[in-house]
Amino acid sequence: MVKVGKNFIINTNDVNFFYGSFRALTEITMGFEKNRVTALIGPSGCGKSTFLRLLNRMNDLIDGTRVEGEVLFEGKNIYATDVDPVEIRRRIGMVFQKPNPFPKSILNNVTFAPKLSGITKKSDLDSLVEQSLRQAVLWDEVKDILNRSAMTLSGGQQQRLCIARALAMKPDVILMDEPTSALDPISTAKIEELIDELKKRYTIIIVTHNMQQAARVSQKTAFFHLGTLVEYGDTREIFTNPREARTKDYITGRYG
Amino acid sequence: MKWRYFKQAVFFTVVRLSALVISLTLLGILAYIFFNGYRAITWDFLTLPPTDSMTRGWIMPAIVGTFYLTIGAISVALPLGIVSATYLSEYAKQGPFIRIIRIGVNCLAGVPSVVFGLFGLGFFVVFLKFGSSILAGSLTLGILILPTIIGASEEALKGVPQTFREASLALGVSKWQTIYRIVLPSALPGIMTGSILGIGRAAGETAPIMFTAAAFFTAILPKSIFDEVMALPYHIYVLATAGTYIEQTRPLQYGTVLVLVALVLGIDLIAIVIRSAMRRKKRW
Ligand SMILES: Nc1ncnc2c1ncn2[C@@H]1O[C@H](COP(=O)(O)OP(=O)(O)OP(=O)(O)O)[C@@H](O)[C@H]1O
Ligand SMILES: [Mg+2]
Numbered sequence: 001m002v003k004v005g006k007n008f009i010i011n012t013n014d015v016n017f018f019y020g021s022f023r024a025l026t027e028i029t030m031g032f033e034k035n036r037v038t039a040l041i042g043p044s045g046c047g048k049s050t051f052l053r054l055l056n057r058m059n060d061l062i063d064g065t066r067v068e069g070e071v072l073f074e075g076k077n078i079y080a081t082d083v084d085p086v087e088i089r090r091r092i093g094m095v096f097q098k099p100n101p102f103p104k105s106i107l108n109n110v111t112f113a114p115k116l117s118g119i120t121k122k123s124d125l126d127s128l129v130e131q132s133l134r135q136a137v138l139w140d141e142v143k144d145i146l147n148r149s150a151m152t153l154s155g156g157q158q159q160r161l162c163i164a165r166a167l168a169m170k171p172d173v174i175l176m177d178e179p180t181s182a183l184d185p186i187s188t189a190k191i192e193e194l195i196d197e198l199k200k201r202y203t204i205i206i207v208t209h210n211m212q213q214a215a216r217v218s219q220k221t222a223f224f225h226l227g228t229l230v231e232y233g234d235t236r237e238i239f240t241n242p243r244e245a246r247t248k249d250y251i252t253g254r255y256g
Numbered sequence: 257m258k259w260r261y262f263k264q265a266v267f268f269t270v271v272r273l274s275a276l277v278i279s280l281t282l283l284g285i286l287a288y289i290f291f292n293g294y295r296a297i298t299w300d301f302l303t304l305p306p307t308d309s310m311t312r313g314w315i316m317p318a319i320v321g322t323f324y325l326t327i328g329a330i331s332v333a334l335p336l337g338i339v340s341a342t343y344l345s346e347y348a349k350q351g352p353f354i355r356i357i358r359i360g361v362n363c364l365a366g367v368p369s370v371v372f373g374l375f376g377l378g379f380f381v382v383f384l385k386f387g388s389s390i391l392a393g394s395l396t397l398g399i400l401i402l403p404t405i406i407g408a409s410e411e412a413l414k415g416v417p418q419t420f421r422e423a424s425l426a427l428g429v430s431k432w433q434t435i436y437r438i439v440l441p442s443a444l445p446g447i448m449t450g451s452i453l454g455i456g457r458a459a460g461e462t463a464p465i466m467f468t469a470a471a472f473f474t475a476i477l478p479k480s481i482f483d484e485v486m487a488l489p490y491h492i493y494v495l496a497t498a499g500t501y502i503e504q505t506r507p508l509q510y511g512t513v514l515v516l517v518a519l520v521l522g523i524d525l526i527a528i529v530i531r532s533a534m535r536r537k538k539r540w
Binding site: 056058061063085086088089090091093094096098100101102103112113115116162164166169 | 342350417419420421422423424425426427430433437438442477489
Protein backbone atom coordinates (compact mmCIF):
# COMPACT_ATOMS: atom_id res chain seq x y z
CA MET A 1 0.00 0.00 0.00
CA VAL A 2 2.63 2.50 1.08
CA LYS A 3 4.87 3.03 -1.88
CA VAL A 4 7.65 5.33 -0.79
CA GLY A 5 9.66 4.94 -3.96
CA LYS A 6 12.99 6.66 -4.37
CA ASN A 7 11.53 9.33 -6.56
CA PHE A 8 8.45 10.11 -4.46
CA ILE A 9 9.00 13.09 -2.19
CA ILE A 10 5.46 13.32 -0.80
CA ASN A 11 2.99 10.48 -0.35
CA THR A 12 -0.53 10.65 1.02
CA ASN A 13 -2.17 7.54 2.44
CA ASP A 14 -5.95 7.32 2.77
CA VAL A 15 -6.24 10.98 3.64
CA ASN A 16 -9.61 12.30 4.72
CA PHE A 17 -10.13 15.93 5.52
CA PHE A 18 -12.94 17.58 7.48
CA TYR A 19 -14.09 21.18 7.92
CA GLY A 20 -16.08 20.61 11.10
CA SER A 21 -18.43 17.82 10.12
CA PHE A 22 -18.13 18.48 6.38
CA ARG A 23 -15.93 15.96 4.65
CA ALA A 24 -13.97 17.82 1.98
CA LEU A 25 -11.60 15.02 0.94
CA THR A 26 -12.16 11.29 0.86
CA GLU A 27 -9.43 8.64 0.92
CA ILE A 28 -6.81 10.36 -1.17
CA THR A 29 -3.81 8.16 -1.84
CA MET A 30 -1.17 9.46 -4.19
CA GLY A 31 2.54 10.14 -4.50
CA PHE A 32 4.36 13.20 -5.86
CA GLU A 33 7.50 12.63 -7.85
CA LYS A 34 10.65 14.57 -7.17
CA ASN A 35 11.67 17.28 -9.68
CA ARG A 36 8.41 16.97 -11.54
CA VAL A 37 5.51 19.34 -12.00
CA THR A 38 2.23 17.79 -10.89
CA ALA A 39 -1.00 19.55 -11.82
CA LEU A 40 -4.16 19.25 -9.73
CA ILE A 41 -7.28 19.89 -11.79
CA GLY A 42 -10.99 19.57 -11.20
CA PRO A 43 -14.20 21.57 -10.97
CA SER A 44 -14.56 24.41 -8.47
CA GLY A 45 -15.14 23.23 -4.91
CA CYS A 46 -13.76 19.71 -5.47
CA GLY A 47 -11.08 20.18 -2.83
CA LYS A 48 -7.92 21.08 -4.77
CA SER A 49 -6.96 23.99 -2.53
CA THR A 50 -7.87 22.01 0.56
CA PHE A 51 -5.58 19.19 -0.56
CA LEU A 52 -2.73 21.53 -1.46
CA ARG A 53 -2.89 23.35 1.87
CA LEU A 54 -2.91 20.05 3.66
CA LEU A 55 0.52 19.23 2.25
CA ASN A 56 2.28 21.97 4.22
CA ARG A 57 -0.12 22.13 7.13
CA MET A 58 -1.60 25.50 6.18
CA ASN A 59 -5.02 24.09 7.03
CA ASP A 60 -3.91 24.04 10.66
CA LEU A 61 -4.72 27.75 10.67
CA ILE A 62 -8.43 27.10 10.17
CA ASP A 63 -10.32 26.33 13.37
CA GLY A 64 -12.28 23.10 13.51
CA THR A 65 -10.46 21.18 10.78
CA ARG A 66 -9.33 17.57 11.09
CA VAL A 67 -7.04 15.29 9.08
CA GLU A 68 -7.19 11.50 8.98
CA GLY A 69 -4.64 9.24 7.35
CA GLU A 70 -1.03 10.20 6.82
CA VAL A 71 0.94 12.63 4.70
CA LEU A 72 4.52 11.44 4.31
CA PHE A 73 7.21 13.96 3.44
CA GLU A 74 10.42 12.08 2.67
CA GLY A 75 8.88 9.11 4.41
CA LYS A 76 7.93 10.91 7.63
CA ASN A 77 4.35 11.72 8.59
CA ILE A 78 4.07 15.52 8.82
CA TYR A 79 1.01 15.16 11.04
CA ALA A 80 2.90 13.16 13.67
CA THR A 81 2.80 14.85 17.07
CA ASP A 82 6.54 15.50 17.23
CA VAL A 83 6.63 17.41 13.94
CA ASP A 84 6.90 21.20 13.99
CA PRO A 85 4.65 22.68 11.27
CA VAL A 86 6.99 25.67 11.03
CA GLU A 87 9.81 23.37 9.94
CA ILE A 88 7.54 21.68 7.38
CA ARG A 89 6.55 25.03 5.88
CA ARG A 90 10.20 25.99 5.55
CA ARG A 91 10.79 22.97 3.36
CA ILE A 92 7.46 23.06 1.53
CA GLY A 93 6.86 26.60 0.31
CA MET A 94 3.65 28.06 -1.08
CA VAL A 95 2.53 30.61 -3.66
CA PHE A 96 -1.03 31.88 -3.43
CA GLN A 97 -3.70 32.67 -5.98
CA LYS A 98 -3.61 36.39 -5.33
CA PRO A 99 -0.12 37.93 -5.17
CA ASN A 100 0.37 38.80 -1.51
CA PRO A 101 3.67 40.62 -1.00
CA PHE A 102 4.28 42.21 2.37
CA PRO A 103 3.91 45.98 2.59
CA LYS A 104 7.69 46.25 2.69
CA SER A 105 10.41 46.98 0.16
CA ILE A 106 11.17 44.46 -2.58
CA LEU A 107 14.43 43.64 -0.84
CA ASN A 108 12.81 43.09 2.55
CA ASN A 109 10.14 40.88 1.04
CA VAL A 110 12.85 38.47 -0.05
CA THR A 111 15.05 38.73 3.05
CA PHE A 112 12.26 38.71 5.63
CA ALA A 113 12.05 34.97 6.26
CA PRO A 114 15.74 34.08 5.67
CA LYS A 115 16.76 36.70 8.24
CA LEU A 116 14.43 35.20 10.81
CA SER A 117 15.78 31.75 10.08
CA GLY A 118 19.25 32.93 11.04
CA ILE A 119 21.00 34.33 7.96
CA THR A 120 22.44 37.64 9.12
CA LYS A 121 25.55 38.35 7.07
CA LYS A 122 24.87 41.16 4.61
CA SER A 123 26.86 39.55 1.80
CA ASP A 124 24.99 36.26 2.23
CA LEU A 125 21.67 38.05 2.15
CA ASP A 126 22.64 40.12 -0.88
CA SER A 127 23.62 37.10 -2.90
CA LEU A 128 20.50 35.26 -1.76
CA VAL A 129 18.35 38.17 -2.98
CA GLU A 130 20.01 38.27 -6.38
CA GLN A 131 19.90 34.51 -6.77
CA SER A 132 16.21 34.24 -5.78
CA LEU A 133 15.13 37.14 -7.96
CA ARG A 134 17.09 35.74 -10.89
CA GLN A 135 15.48 32.35 -10.47
CA ALA A 136 12.10 34.05 -10.44
CA VAL A 137 13.08 35.99 -13.62
CA LEU A 138 12.49 39.29 -11.89
CA TRP A 139 16.04 40.47 -11.25
CA ASP A 140 16.48 42.58 -14.38
CA GLU A 141 13.22 44.41 -13.77
CA VAL A 142 13.84 45.28 -10.12
CA LYS A 143 17.59 45.33 -9.56
CA ASP A 144 17.65 49.14 -9.51
CA ILE A 145 14.57 49.60 -7.34
CA LEU A 146 15.14 47.05 -4.60
CA ASN A 147 14.22 49.56 -1.93
CA ARG A 148 10.90 50.52 -3.46
CA SER A 149 7.71 49.22 -1.88
CA ALA A 150 6.63 45.86 -3.31
CA MET A 151 3.11 47.26 -3.48
CA THR A 152 4.16 49.49 -6.40
CA LEU A 153 4.92 46.50 -8.66
CA SER A 154 2.47 45.17 -11.25
CA GLY A 155 0.41 42.08 -10.42
CA GLY A 156 2.61 39.80 -12.51
CA GLN A 157 5.78 41.22 -10.96
CA GLN A 158 4.27 40.87 -7.50
CA GLN A 159 3.53 37.21 -8.17
CA ARG A 160 7.10 36.58 -9.34
CA LEU A 161 8.30 38.39 -6.22
CA CYS A 162 6.18 36.01 -4.14
CA ILE A 163 7.83 33.11 -5.94
CA ALA A 164 11.28 34.62 -5.30
CA ARG A 165 10.33 35.07 -1.67
CA ALA A 166 9.42 31.39 -1.43
CA LEU A 167 12.63 30.36 -3.26
CA ALA A 168 14.77 32.36 -0.85
CA MET A 169 13.92 29.83 1.87
CA LYS A 170 15.42 27.11 -0.36
CA PRO A 171 12.47 24.75 0.00
CA ASP A 172 12.30 21.28 -1.54
CA VAL A 173 8.73 21.55 -2.71
CA ILE A 174 6.72 24.53 -3.94
CA LEU A 175 2.94 24.47 -3.80
CA MET A 176 1.14 26.85 -6.16
CA ASP A 177 -2.58 27.53 -5.92
CA GLU A 178 -3.77 28.98 -9.24
CA PRO A 179 -0.70 31.24 -9.39
CA THR A 180 -1.64 32.86 -12.68
CA SER A 181 -5.40 33.24 -12.37
CA ALA A 182 -5.07 36.92 -11.47
CA LEU A 183 -2.57 37.69 -14.23
CA ASP A 184 -2.56 38.77 -17.89
CA PRO A 185 -1.39 36.36 -20.64
CA ILE A 186 2.13 37.78 -20.82
CA SER A 187 2.76 37.48 -17.09
CA THR A 188 1.17 34.05 -17.22
CA ALA A 189 3.55 32.94 -19.97
CA LYS A 190 6.50 34.22 -17.93
CA ILE A 191 5.43 32.28 -14.89
CA GLU A 192 4.86 29.12 -16.93
CA GLU A 193 8.41 29.36 -18.34
CA LEU A 194 9.63 29.93 -14.83
CA ILE A 195 7.87 26.81 -13.54
CA ASP A 196 9.48 24.78 -16.27
CA GLU A 197 12.89 26.08 -15.27
CA LEU A 198 12.28 25.59 -11.54
CA LYS A 199 11.49 21.90 -11.80
CA LYS A 200 15.19 21.20 -12.28
CA ARG A 201 15.72 21.99 -8.63
CA TYR A 202 12.32 21.83 -7.01
CA THR A 203 9.27 19.63 -6.91
CA ILE A 204 6.24 21.64 -7.94
CA ILE A 205 2.58 20.96 -7.28
CA ILE A 206 0.25 23.36 -9.04
CA VAL A 207 -3.51 23.82 -8.92
CA THR A 208 -4.95 25.24 -12.11
CA HIS A 209 -8.27 25.77 -13.84
CA ASN A 210 -6.56 26.28 -17.15
CA MET A 211 -6.36 22.99 -19.06
CA GLN A 212 -3.79 24.28 -21.54
CA GLN A 213 -1.66 25.40 -18.66
CA ALA A 214 -1.84 21.98 -17.01
CA ALA A 215 -0.95 20.35 -20.32
CA ARG A 216 1.92 22.77 -20.96
CA VAL A 217 3.69 22.82 -17.61
CA SER A 218 3.04 19.49 -15.91
CA GLN A 219 4.32 15.96 -16.33
CA LYS A 220 1.74 14.45 -14.00
CA THR A 221 -1.91 15.38 -13.65
CA ALA A 222 -4.44 14.46 -10.98
CA PHE A 223 -8.15 14.96 -11.58
CA PHE A 224 -10.29 15.58 -8.50
CA HIS A 225 -14.05 15.45 -8.29
CA LEU A 226 -16.26 15.94 -5.21
CA GLY A 227 -13.39 15.43 -2.81
CA THR A 228 -12.09 12.23 -4.40
CA LEU A 229 -9.12 11.53 -6.64
CA VAL A 230 -10.70 10.25 -9.84
CA GLU A 231 -7.67 9.76 -12.03
CA TYR A 232 -3.94 10.30 -11.72
CA GLY A 233 -1.27 9.68 -14.28
CA ASP A 234 1.05 11.09 -16.91
CA THR A 235 -0.25 14.39 -18.20
CA ARG A 236 -0.07 13.23 -21.81
CA GLU A 237 -2.12 10.13 -20.99
CA ILE A 238 -4.75 12.10 -19.05
CA PHE A 239 -5.21 14.64 -21.82
CA THR A 240 -5.13 12.33 -24.80
CA ASN A 241 -6.53 9.12 -23.46
CA PRO A 242 -8.29 9.45 -20.09
CA ARG A 243 -9.55 6.21 -18.57
CA GLU A 244 -12.50 7.75 -16.71
CA ALA A 245 -15.53 9.29 -18.41
CA ARG A 246 -15.67 12.04 -15.80
CA THR A 247 -12.09 13.07 -16.56
CA LYS A 248 -12.81 13.16 -20.25
CA ASP A 249 -15.94 15.25 -19.75
CA TYR A 250 -14.04 17.70 -17.63
CA ILE A 251 -11.01 18.23 -19.85
CA THR A 252 -13.11 18.52 -22.97
CA GLY A 253 -15.20 21.16 -21.27
CA ARG A 254 -18.42 19.17 -21.20
CA TYR A 255 -18.48 19.38 -17.43
CA GLY A 256 -20.56 22.31 -16.00
CA MET B 257 -44.57 59.09 -6.90
CA LYS B 258 -44.56 62.63 -5.59
CA TRP B 259 -45.31 61.32 -2.13
CA ARG B 260 -42.12 59.32 -2.20
CA TYR B 261 -40.03 62.36 -3.11
CA PHE B 262 -41.77 64.31 -0.39
CA LYS B 263 -40.93 61.66 2.20
CA GLN B 264 -37.34 61.64 1.02
CA ALA B 265 -37.12 65.42 1.26
CA VAL B 266 -38.52 65.37 4.80
CA PHE B 267 -36.10 62.67 5.81
CA PHE B 268 -33.07 64.48 4.43
CA THR B 269 -34.15 67.70 6.10
CA VAL B 270 -34.39 65.95 9.46
CA VAL B 271 -30.95 64.41 9.00
CA ARG B 272 -29.44 67.75 7.99
CA LEU B 273 -31.08 69.51 10.90
CA SER B 274 -29.72 66.99 13.39
CA ALA B 275 -26.23 67.39 11.99
CA LEU B 276 -26.62 71.14 12.16
CA VAL B 277 -27.82 71.08 15.78
CA ILE B 278 -24.91 68.91 16.83
CA SER B 279 -22.33 71.08 15.07
CA LEU B 280 -23.89 74.27 16.40
CA THR B 281 -23.92 72.96 19.96
CA LEU B 282 -20.25 72.04 19.73
CA LEU B 283 -19.36 75.36 18.11
CA GLY B 284 -21.46 77.19 20.70
CA ILE B 285 -19.66 75.57 23.59
CA LEU B 286 -16.25 76.22 22.04
CA ALA B 287 -17.11 79.85 21.26
CA TYR B 288 -18.48 80.41 24.74
CA ILE B 289 -15.33 79.03 26.34
CA PHE B 290 -13.13 80.99 23.98
CA PHE B 291 -14.75 84.39 24.48
CA ASN B 292 -14.87 83.98 28.23
CA GLY B 293 -11.41 82.57 28.52
CA TYR B 294 -9.06 84.13 26.02
CA ARG B 295 -8.42 87.28 28.10
CA ALA B 296 -6.97 85.15 30.90
CA ILE B 297 -4.42 83.59 28.61
CA THR B 298 -1.10 85.37 28.99
CA TRP B 299 2.44 84.15 28.96
CA ASP B 300 2.56 84.41 32.79
CA PHE B 301 -0.71 82.51 33.10
CA LEU B 302 0.83 79.57 31.31
CA THR B 303 4.28 79.66 32.84
CA LEU B 304 3.90 80.64 36.54
CA PRO B 305 2.23 79.00 39.55
CA PRO B 306 -0.94 80.40 41.20
CA THR B 307 -0.61 83.14 43.86
CA ASP B 308 -2.77 85.18 46.27
CA SER B 309 -5.14 82.36 47.21
CA MET B 310 -5.46 81.61 43.52
CA THR B 311 -7.11 84.95 42.71
CA ARG B 312 -4.10 85.82 40.63
CA GLY B 313 -3.63 82.20 39.87
CA TRP B 314 -1.48 81.00 37.10
CA ILE B 315 -1.59 77.44 35.98
CA MET B 316 1.83 76.19 35.03
CA PRO B 317 1.97 73.43 37.70
CA ALA B 318 -1.41 72.14 36.55
CA ILE B 319 -0.26 71.92 32.93
CA VAL B 320 2.87 70.09 33.99
CA GLY B 321 0.87 67.78 36.27
CA THR B 322 -1.61 66.88 33.55
CA PHE B 323 1.30 66.24 31.21
CA TYR B 324 2.95 63.81 33.64
CA LEU B 325 -0.30 62.05 34.48
CA THR B 326 -1.14 61.58 30.83
CA ILE B 327 2.30 60.27 29.91
CA GLY B 328 2.13 57.96 32.92
CA ALA B 329 -1.31 56.68 31.98
CA ILE B 330 -0.34 55.96 28.40
CA SER B 331 2.87 54.18 29.35
CA VAL B 332 0.81 51.90 31.57
CA ALA B 333 -2.13 51.35 29.26
CA LEU B 334 -0.49 51.14 25.84
CA PRO B 335 1.74 48.07 26.36
CA LEU B 336 -0.87 46.32 28.47
CA GLY B 337 -3.64 47.12 25.99
CA ILE B 338 -1.68 45.97 22.94
CA VAL B 339 -0.65 42.73 24.61
CA SER B 340 -4.22 42.03 25.73
CA ALA B 341 -5.66 42.78 22.32
CA THR B 342 -3.03 40.60 20.64
CA TYR B 343 -3.90 37.74 22.92
CA LEU B 344 -7.64 38.18 22.42
CA SER B 345 -7.62 38.40 18.65
CA GLU B 346 -4.54 36.41 17.59
CA TYR B 347 -3.96 33.68 20.14
CA ALA B 348 -7.08 32.89 22.13
CA LYS B 349 -9.38 30.21 20.73
CA GLN B 350 -12.64 32.04 20.13
CA GLY B 351 -15.21 30.62 22.53
CA PRO B 352 -17.38 31.35 25.56
CA PHE B 353 -14.41 32.21 27.78
CA ILE B 354 -13.10 34.83 25.38
CA ARG B 355 -16.59 36.19 24.88
CA ILE B 356 -16.89 36.73 28.63
CA ILE B 357 -13.55 38.55 28.72
CA ARG B 358 -14.67 40.79 25.84
CA ILE B 359 -17.92 41.59 27.63
CA GLY B 360 -15.87 42.36 30.72
CA VAL B 361 -13.66 44.78 28.80
CA ASN B 362 -16.70 46.49 27.32
CA CYS B 363 -18.30 46.81 30.75
CA LEU B 364 -15.08 48.33 32.05
CA ALA B 365 -15.44 51.00 29.38
CA GLY B 366 -18.90 51.86 30.71
CA VAL B 367 -17.98 52.15 34.38
CA PRO B 368 -18.35 55.75 35.69
CA SER B 369 -14.96 57.35 36.12
CA VAL B 370 -15.50 58.13 39.79
CA VAL B 371 -15.59 54.40 40.43
CA PHE B 372 -12.10 54.16 38.96
CA GLY B 373 -11.13 56.99 41.28
CA LEU B 374 -12.37 55.10 44.31
CA PHE B 375 -10.70 51.92 43.15
CA GLY B 376 -7.44 53.82 42.70
CA LEU B 377 -7.80 55.28 46.18
CA GLY B 378 -8.48 51.91 47.76
CA PHE B 379 -5.90 49.91 45.84
CA PHE B 380 -3.01 52.12 44.74
CA VAL B 381 -3.11 54.91 47.31
CA VAL B 382 -4.02 52.96 50.44
CA PHE B 383 -3.33 49.27 49.89
CA LEU B 384 -0.11 49.61 47.87
CA LYS B 385 0.79 52.72 49.92
CA PHE B 386 1.65 54.85 46.88
CA GLY B 387 -0.09 57.77 48.58
CA SER B 388 -1.73 60.45 46.50
CA SER B 389 0.87 60.62 43.76
CA ILE B 390 1.65 60.75 40.06
CA LEU B 391 2.16 56.99 40.20
CA ALA B 392 -1.25 56.23 41.70
CA GLY B 393 -2.99 58.72 39.42
CA SER B 394 -1.28 57.42 36.29
CA LEU B 395 -2.15 53.83 37.11
CA THR B 396 -5.78 54.78 37.75
CA LEU B 397 -6.04 56.74 34.51
CA GLY B 398 -4.25 53.90 32.76
CA ILE B 399 -6.92 51.42 33.81
CA LEU B 400 -9.59 53.91 32.82
CA ILE B 401 -8.35 54.13 29.22
CA LEU B 402 -7.35 50.47 28.95
CA PRO B 403 -10.67 49.37 27.37
CA THR B 404 -10.38 52.12 24.77
CA ILE B 405 -6.90 50.94 23.82
CA ILE B 406 -7.83 47.25 23.81
CA GLY B 407 -10.84 48.03 21.62
CA ALA B 408 -8.87 50.15 19.18
CA SER B 409 -6.04 47.60 19.01
CA GLU B 410 -8.39 44.67 18.41
CA GLU B 411 -10.12 46.62 15.67
CA ALA B 412 -6.76 47.45 14.09
CA LEU B 413 -5.57 43.84 14.30
CA LYS B 414 -8.76 42.63 12.66
CA GLY B 415 -8.08 45.09 9.84
CA VAL B 416 -4.78 43.41 8.93
CA PRO B 417 -5.47 41.20 5.88
CA GLN B 418 -5.42 37.48 6.60
CA THR B 419 -3.24 37.08 3.49
CA PHE B 420 -0.33 38.77 5.31
CA ARG B 421 -0.47 36.19 8.07
CA GLU B 422 -0.74 33.34 5.56
CA ALA B 423 2.14 34.65 3.46
CA SER B 424 4.42 34.83 6.46
CA LEU B 425 3.43 31.49 7.98
CA ALA B 426 3.77 29.75 4.61
CA LEU B 427 7.42 30.84 4.57
CA GLY B 428 8.06 28.87 7.71
CA VAL B 429 7.99 31.90 9.98
CA SER B 430 6.67 31.12 13.45
CA LYS B 431 3.37 32.49 14.67
CA TRP B 432 4.95 34.81 17.21
CA GLN B 433 7.40 36.21 14.63
CA THR B 434 4.54 36.66 12.19
CA ILE B 435 2.57 38.66 14.73
CA TYR B 436 5.55 40.65 15.92
CA ARG B 437 7.08 41.42 12.52
CA ILE B 438 4.10 41.56 10.18
CA VAL B 439 0.78 41.88 11.96
CA LEU B 440 1.58 44.39 14.70
CA PRO B 441 3.49 46.81 12.42
CA SER B 442 0.58 46.78 9.97
CA ALA B 443 -1.88 47.42 12.79
CA LEU B 444 0.17 50.19 14.37
CA PRO B 445 -1.52 53.21 12.73
CA GLY B 446 -4.91 52.04 13.96
CA ILE B 447 -3.58 51.26 17.40
CA MET B 448 -1.97 54.70 17.61
CA THR B 449 -5.12 56.55 16.62
CA GLY B 450 -7.19 54.75 19.20
CA SER B 451 -4.57 55.32 21.82
CA ILE B 452 -4.28 59.03 21.16
CA LEU B 453 -8.02 59.37 21.62
CA GLY B 454 -7.46 57.55 24.92
CA ILE B 455 -4.83 60.12 25.86
CA GLY B 456 -7.36 62.86 25.26
CA ARG B 457 -9.72 61.15 27.63
CA ALA B 458 -7.04 60.68 30.29
CA ALA B 459 -6.04 64.34 30.11
CA GLY B 460 -9.60 65.53 30.65
CA GLU B 461 -10.83 63.35 33.51
CA THR B 462 -11.28 64.79 37.01
CA ALA B 463 -12.86 62.07 39.12
CA PRO B 464 -10.15 59.39 38.77
CA ILE B 465 -7.37 61.73 39.89
CA MET B 466 -9.29 63.58 42.59
CA PHE B 467 -8.44 61.00 45.26
CA THR B 468 -5.32 59.54 43.72
CA ALA B 469 -3.01 62.27 42.47
CA ALA B 470 -4.36 65.78 42.40
CA ALA B 471 -3.19 68.45 44.81
CA PHE B 472 -5.25 71.49 45.69
CA PHE B 473 -2.20 73.65 45.35
CA THR B 474 1.54 73.17 44.89
CA ALA B 475 3.85 75.99 43.92
CA ILE B 476 6.72 73.63 43.25
CA LEU B 477 6.94 71.09 40.52
CA PRO B 478 6.94 67.35 41.34
CA LYS B 479 10.35 65.80 41.93
CA SER B 480 9.40 62.13 41.81
CA ILE B 481 6.54 59.90 40.80
CA PHE B 482 5.51 59.73 44.47
CA ASP B 483 4.69 63.45 44.59
CA GLU B 484 1.25 64.95 44.30
CA VAL B 485 0.61 67.22 41.35
CA MET B 486 -1.89 69.84 40.29
CA ALA B 487 -3.88 68.92 37.20
CA LEU B 488 -5.96 71.02 34.82
CA PRO B 489 -9.34 69.32 35.24
CA TYR B 490 -9.06 69.23 39.01
CA HIS B 491 -7.84 72.82 39.09
CA ILE B 492 -10.97 73.90 37.28
CA TYR B 493 -13.06 72.02 39.80
CA VAL B 494 -11.20 73.67 42.67
CA LEU B 495 -11.46 77.19 41.27
CA ALA B 496 -15.15 76.80 40.53
CA THR B 497 -16.29 75.21 43.78
CA ALA B 498 -13.75 75.06 46.54
CA GLY B 499 -11.74 78.27 46.37
CA THR B 500 -12.22 81.20 48.73
CA TYR B 501 -12.94 83.74 45.98
CA ILE B 502 -14.99 81.89 43.45
CA GLU B 503 -16.40 85.02 41.78
CA GLN B 504 -13.03 86.74 41.36
CA THR B 505 -11.49 83.68 39.80
CA ARG B 506 -14.19 83.28 37.15
CA PRO B 507 -12.01 84.52 34.26
CA LEU B 508 -9.22 82.21 35.38
CA GLN B 509 -11.63 79.28 35.40
CA TYR B 510 -12.54 79.97 31.81
CA GLY B 511 -8.92 80.44 30.93
CA THR B 512 -8.04 77.07 32.42
CA VAL B 513 -10.97 75.42 30.66
CA LEU B 514 -9.79 76.93 27.39
CA VAL B 515 -6.30 75.54 27.89
CA LEU B 516 -7.65 72.09 28.70
CA VAL B 517 -10.01 72.04 25.72
CA ALA B 518 -7.25 73.24 23.42
CA LEU B 519 -5.00 70.50 24.75
CA VAL B 520 -7.54 67.72 24.23
CA LEU B 521 -8.60 68.97 20.80
CA GLY B 522 -4.94 69.31 19.86
CA ILE B 523 -4.33 65.69 20.80
CA ASP B 524 -7.37 64.55 18.81
CA LEU B 525 -6.14 66.58 15.86
CA ILE B 526 -2.78 64.82 16.00
CA ALA B 527 -4.63 61.50 15.95
CA ILE B 528 -6.60 62.52 12.88
CA VAL B 529 -3.52 63.73 11.03
CA ILE B 530 -1.57 60.55 11.82
CA ARG B 531 -4.46 58.38 10.73
CA SER B 532 -4.97 60.08 7.40
CA ALA B 533 -1.23 60.12 6.71
CA MET B 534 -0.95 56.40 7.42
CA ARG B 535 -4.08 55.64 5.41
CA ARG B 536 -2.60 57.32 2.41
CA LYS B 537 0.57 55.31 2.81
CA LYS B 538 -0.93 51.86 3.05
CA ARG B 539 -2.18 50.18 -0.07
CA TRP B 540 -3.96 47.00 0.59
N1 LIG C 1 -12.68 27.29 5.52
C1 LIG C 1 -13.63 26.43 5.10
N2 LIG C 1 -14.61 26.07 5.94
C2 LIG C 1 -15.57 25.20 5.53
N3 LIG C 1 -15.63 24.66 4.32
C3 LIG C 1 -14.67 24.97 3.45
C4 LIG C 1 -13.62 25.88 3.78
N4 LIG C 1 -12.81 26.02 2.71
C5 LIG C 1 -13.33 25.24 1.74
N5 LIG C 1 -14.44 24.61 2.18
C6 LIG C 1 -15.26 23.67 1.41
O1 LIG C 1 -14.46 22.58 1.02
C7 LIG C 1 -14.71 22.22 -0.31
C8 LIG C 1 -13.43 22.25 -1.13
O2 LIG C 1 -12.98 23.59 -1.19
P1 LIG C 1 -11.64 24.01 -1.94
O3 LIG C 1 -11.40 25.44 -1.66
O4 LIG C 1 -10.58 23.06 -1.56
O5 LIG C 1 -12.05 23.80 -3.45
P2 LIG C 1 -11.22 24.07 -4.77
O6 LIG C 1 -11.19 22.80 -5.51
O7 LIG C 1 -9.93 24.72 -4.45
O8 LIG C 1 -12.15 25.08 -5.54
P3 LIG C 1 -11.74 26.32 -6.47
O9 LIG C 1 -11.32 25.72 -7.77
O10 LIG C 1 -12.98 27.10 -6.61
O11 LIG C 1 -10.64 27.06 -5.80
C9 LIG C 1 -15.79 23.17 -0.84
O12 LIG C 1 -17.02 22.50 -0.77
C10 LIG C 1 -15.75 24.30 0.13
O13 LIG C 1 -17.04 24.84 0.30
MG1 LIG D 1 -9.10 26.69 -4.72
